[in-house]
């Protein structure tokens with residue numbers, strides 16, 4: 001990487017540092033992170049990690065790798081290293097990680113009290129038995145391990161160490177953070193109730209860690225570096241607190257080759273930007289370096305090079321740990337190395353990537369549309385494929401969809417015209433970034449407008465609301481209609497599939513009205529949320545700030561229930577309660593009168609009334625697709641106008657989260673000049689299970 005291009009104050013980020021027997025080439029450390037692909041999509045995951053190697057990361061880790069079938073966390077799709085036949089997929093990943101000089105790390109996990117074993121059907125084993133602790137309250141208990149089980153577990157770890165080494169990894173991370181790994185369950189008095197030599201004093205609770213770290217060294221002949229990934233602070237009276245962690249590190253300062261420290265629960269560690277700023281874990285990690293001679297890595301959604309330098313210069317961290325910033329921009333280190341700060345695609349802290357893991361889908365990233373599509377579709381976070389045979393593209397609407405479509409098409413070499421009806425670029429993002437806690441979302445627009453600005457083959461026209469006549473007159477060969485959507489006001493969404501009776505005397509508003517500064521500025525407001533993501537609670541915050549008394553009504557059993565997938569649900573509920581919002585779950589409006597709303601219980605149908613001065617509906621959205629249909633109706637005129645294709649994309653086709661919009665923009669640009677019959681087969685590569693030979697004895 002050319003050193004001359006960057007300011008010398010960032011040099012410290014590129015100083016190599018020893019991790020036990022291995023030398024990391026710089027301080028950029030991609031901590032383990034899930035991706036929703038795991039063992040199901042091995043090549044997709046390997047290729048995703050390869051882009052990080054290419055982007056300059058010094059250390060790159062796998063996601064959680066389960067070491068034995070007595071502990072697996074189905075339905076979450078992670079990695080398996082249960083037997084030798086799991087090695088090739090992980091070896092391919094290690095190869096990809098090392099392809100540009102990074103160290104390859106594997107995170108080994110045994111989930112204990114967190115593993116319901118829904119797939120393996122083995123009896124879960126835990127430090128102390130009890131109900132499995134998962135997001136989904138699986139009705140299963142774990143059995144307390146006896147000494148024989150602990151011996152077995154040590155052997156299973158040994159097997160995993162051996163397999164990790166033969167797969168070609170340089171580092172082994174032992175997982176005991178986020179409340180998830182058995183190491184934390186041993187350390188924590190909340191989950192360790194043992195009275196034998198593995199329970200009681202901190203010395204005893206740490207015994208298992210000492211044993212397996214020693215055994216990892218022995219098994220790998222000291223050739224691999226060992227990282228301990230531990231929680232910075234587990235809350236609760238019996239939790240493994242920050243004070244106990246410091247005692248533990250003081251007692252065992254030289255145990256691992258590197259300390260990898262992450263906040264308590266996953267929710268606390270991976271907070272969204274709405275609730276957590278960059279570097280939020282600093283207070284918990286400061287001072288730990290003085291307790292050990294070994295390097296310390298920590299996370300904090302770091303995207304700013306100055307913040308990274310400060311962490312190292314002030315002696316808080318040695319390595320800058322990153323999961324989400326490395327997803328949003330796999331080339332973050334390289335861009336800092338080359339002083340290309342404006343090219344950094346900053347993570348917006350939305351946790352849509354997490355939702356891919358939580359839902360068992362495959363992860364996507366709002367900012368990096370190539371994430372997890374590197375192998376499946378051959379997309380790259382930086383490089384664009386050369387354009388096809390045609391030349392000109394018109395994109396109507398400059399929201400996240402239109403901006404991404406324009407940027408990717410222009411990068412491919414098409415001549416792009418982007419027309420926007422308003423004077424502001426960004427569409428919904430330009431509006432939503434003004435909402436409480438969502439300012440970082442503006443990065444979606446800022447990055448793309450910044451990247452488009454210097455491109456001579458992209459022209460942007462603001463204040464240009466196009467009609468079908470305009471589009472036909474412009475005569476671009478390919479047209480994308482990315483005209484967005486608007487929120488409904490008639491209660492139609494999931495519960496109500498038709499509008500409900502509404503007295504026109506009651507003022508009814510949508511989030512668009514609130515974002516435009518309209519709507520109630522006081523009084524009692526019924527907010528009906530049948531959207532279930534962030535918008536309902538954010539609008540409630542706006543209304544409270546305006547002096548309104550808010551009744552939050554939802555047909556779900558909890559507020560913002562989809563935000564479980566972005567790890568925000570609990571914190572949203574707490575925020576609403578702290579703001580004094582009254583929450584009405586399992587209720588929905590059935591009729592709206594001039595001064596009150598009739599609510600129905602979704603279980604019994606029992607009706608109650610709620611006095612209200614205004615109603616705000618956070619429900620479904622109406623796609624703005626009229627321009628598309630106007631153009632379709634005039635298809636006979638396309639040929640004369642030079643038009644080859646007109647596509648409806650993004651929210652104008654099917655409203656969804658911003659990540660769906662940026663993906664739609666990329667997809668449009670990638671599909672330009674591709675044959676139309678591609679819809680007959682999946683638009684992505686996938687791996688199909690290889691059949692094992694039939695066993696010789698099958699039930700007859």
Ligand code: ADP
Nearest residue numbers: 397399400401421427428466483484650651661
């Ligand atoms: P998406 O999320 O799909 O990008 P948005 O609602 O964020 O959708 O953005 C759509 C953009 O399209 C808005 O900025 C809107 O002003 C613009 N727009 C809508 N209709 C037209 C039109 N006829 N001509 C140009 N721009 C339009």
Ligand code: SF4
Nearest residue numbers: 347348350351353365
């Ligand atoms: Fe960041 Fe959102 Fe991308 Fe996750 S999905 S890496 S939080 S921008």
